[in-house]
Amino acid sequence: MKKLFIGIDFSKEKLDATIILACGMNEIGSREYGCFPNNTTGYRKLCNWVKTNAWNTIAEEWLFCGEDTGSCSIGLSKWLYGKGYDIWIENAYAIKHSSGIQRVKNDKADSAIIAEYAWRQQDKVVPFEPL
Structure with missing residues (x-):
């Protein structure tokens, strides 16, 4: 069972990420919230930030979404x-409509909503595999 959920809001320039421990x-x-460049340097910074905020969990207990x-x-x-690492790339429609009305x-x-989605819907994970 996963314990650490990392929700990522992607844009061309940056990655906004929220960590939820459950x-x-x-x-x-x-x-925890962080913002990183959407490039290889940013990917490394994101992973180091997750490791720093992992609350004694191991990588097998993490789910990026x-x-x-x-x-x-x-x-x-x-x-x-x-x-x-386990990463789940989900349809935006599914995430948007799972969270109800957002003010x-x-x-x-958005990154927090994605982390919550991963946590609450973890039984529906379809792991990412490159083509």
């Missing part, structure tokens, strides 16, 4: 896959 259906601790944004999401997805719309809030 045990079953209970959220533990405070959420993001919306399928085509070219914006493919680079990090392939990079994480190559490093052996705040920004990249930070």
Whole structure:
């Protein structure tokens, strides 16, 4: 079972990420937020940030999740896959309609919604595999 959920909001220039630590259906601790460049340097910084905020979990207990944004999401997805991390690239419609009405719309809030989606829907994970 996964314990650490990393929601990623992809854009051409940056990656906004939120970490949620959970045990079953209970959220533990405070959420962490970070912003990184959408390039190889940013991918490394993102992973180091996750390791720093992993609360004694191991990589096998982590789940990275993001919306399928085509070219914006493919680079990090392939990079994480190559490093052996679990990443779930989900249809944006499914994530949007799972969260109900949202009053705040920004990249930070979107990354939190994606992390919550990964946590609550983890039984539906379809792991990313490059073509």
